[in-house]
Amino acid sequence: MQNKTFVAVAVGLGLISLSACGSGDGTSSADSKTVTLVSHNSWAVSEKVQRDFEKRSGYKLRVLNDGDAGQAVNKAILTKGNPQGDVFFGVDNTLLSRALDNGLFQPYAAKGLDKVGASYQLDKDEHRVTPVDYGDICVNYDKAWFSEHKLTPPRTFADLAKPAYKNLLVTENASTSSPGLGFLLGSAAAYGDDGWQDYWKKLKANGVKVVDGWEQAYSQEFSGSTGGKKAGGDRPLVVSYASSPPAEVLYAKKRPSTAPTGVATATCFRQIEFAGLLADAKNPKGAKAFLDFLISKEFQQDMPLNMYVYPVVRGAEVPAEFTEYGPAAEDPETMAPAKIAANRDQWVKSWTSLVLK
């Protein structure tokens, strides 16, 4: 028995010391001088802007990226009651109801909310979430391909089902990809609860291709993107974002005078992202200061080039590249979060059996 006791004690001590140094950084989150942001992997801010926040508010910002947008929300719901941080950023209108119904947030009306456009304020009675940014999911087209083939690029949802555009569109799986879901919801908003299935039957007959994720669709199958050109993509239409054309310009090795891609401006679905004060946050004061910061002009103007989204605060300037290379969506489709929550699972299910099987 002697040897076993020895080993058990040694290992026990080892594990305790391991967990002790492990929880070392865990406890620092409870420290009232630190505010912990839980977000998805796309969260980004300029270093200078973050330092400004820390200097002005006196809080140190700690960021916890917790997977993609859906995963981050799900994990936050699972850890409700003992949250991993104080403030959450990155729940969008397609997931908003899930977060609110689960009581993820506590109310707080951020300072400067009056400057946020009314159309973005989807919880304006209770202020459980604060709108931070928006973006439009739209079909992009390869300009060179369409001019080569002397074809007018599509503009509307209906255009995409026309024979002229047969076998040209690639989109993403609505059940695994956020732009894929956005495009489905956009079509449902445009054609109604009963009409969207017929629309997708037509799209399918017109040779729409579905891949799992945005990366694959945009950087491999689409012929207009830098990645797609390299990979030999042969689809000149792709479901992406209204901000993708400016991104093509800004990330090019040699900056072209115009964007190589364009946007089918009447195929858009609006995505709004929110932040909120987590229920049972350990540092609610710090979280409130951070929410104020998120809709400050400084952050709102810094945000577009970091996350490729548009500001929601009136008077915040959009970078020149955005307006120059990317046209704005025309009356993007929208849908109430409650309606999305009520239908999304069912729609995705019928969409899957309709389009994929």
Place this chain on the structure above:
Amino acid sequence: MALPVAFFALFFAWPVAAIVTRGLKVDGVWQFGRIADVVGQPDVRHVLWFTTWQALASTALTLLTALPAAYVFARLDFPGKQVLRAVVTVPFVLPTVVAGSAFLALVGHHGLLDELWGVRLDTTVWAILLAHVFFNFAVVVRTVGGLWAQLDPRQEEAARMLGASPSAAWRKVTLPALAPAVAAAALMVFLFTFTSFGVVQILGGPTFSTLEVEIYRQTSEVFDLSTAAVLTLVQFAAVGAILAVHAWTVRRRETSLRLVDAGVTAHPPRGAGQWALLAGVLATIALLLVLPLAVLVRRSLDADGFGYYRALTDPDGGTFLVAPVHAVWTSLEYAATATAIAVLIGGLAAAALARRDAGRLVRGFDALLMLPLGVSAVTVGFGFLIALDEPPLDLRQSWILVPLAQALVGAPFVVRTMLPVLRAVDVRLREAAAVLGASPWRVWREVDLPLVRRALLVAAGFAFAVSLGEFGATVFIARPDNPTLPVAVARLLSRPGDLNYGQAMALSTILMVVCAAALLILERLRTDRTGEF
């Protein structure tokens, strides 16, 4: 025994139970009715059916291609055999993202086959099956080949001498002796392919879904925890059944055979038949295993020589807070910690299991130890999140979670490697030492340790390689400022742009080289009875 049990209870059983309970218990009432509901859905039935048949097909295909190779490695001598044995094992420890992208470069859009003959296999079930063969080739070669090398060839020769035809001798002598090993290997391959995740996600496209992929989707995207819980239980039952059968075949293999030193059974190829077989096996390995890896290395070298490798040392502000090359050190640190934990836990478990007086309960634990290999990483990952959230075990944001999760996957390999060796230690040696007055600790140090040292090193090496490549659980837990190599590869792959793709390939190559080096060192240490996984 107490420590391994505590470890698995705390870091595996409890988190998994927590997440399943969360899904099946609504307002304090168990919803067992959900089980019938979910299993009755046509979609779920479809997934179950696909999961099963693709696993069966993959297993059959793997056996078909790898059994001749097992023979060649066991019975033929040829130059470069050791290196080649390490090479065929590399895919097994390679993270699925890397292997998936290597396969994509081979059979995908503008892959090698597409450019040569216009053949594209991605989003077909063939890509999945081929990738499964790629991954599990080594399981068959090592499990079956390890035993085959030690089968006494004189038995078959005796049968021939007594007038049996070659096929009769093979059917009546060699095959029965090998059957338990083949069955064990087939079951392992079946287990790995039944729970396949990364391969199906990357190569299958949106139309194919295994149980594991569906659990991931239900947990992480649809957030239907009750469906996920039911599916987890279904997978649990299936995996449990597979493991029970596996434990049974392993035991049969350990008991009834007369084995000889592997060194004396191999000989240089003789006659046209053996040369042809050797050539065929080498060609298969070259096409199926080496070619995807070569394509990967080739793609990492595209930008003027080592451009992508140099780019790895540049810090970048977006995806990582550190230079991607930093992931190499993080990975090595994590893998070393995970190895230490896995060797400790797995070693103690193996020691307990090897005791002659081990009862049925302890032997049952043997199968349980393998269970982490068959449980969805997302289940464990989400389980960690809700189970390990209270002091003193609030480990949610601690780096130690990553090595712990990796050790869960590594420990079964340690047990599998150590167990046969420990069982082979003559108990009389221990008794003699004890009679002569040695304390139990001293007996272990002076008798067991010298005998099992090599096996221990081999086990450690395997645990290290497996931890290094572990992806499923790590991706849930690893923090963006401390990505491991596979996580960094996946992140780079998910970003558009040429430079990111090239860097992903370069990092994959580094990972592959580190794994291959670890395995080559193992080949040198290989003991006769450690061929089993």
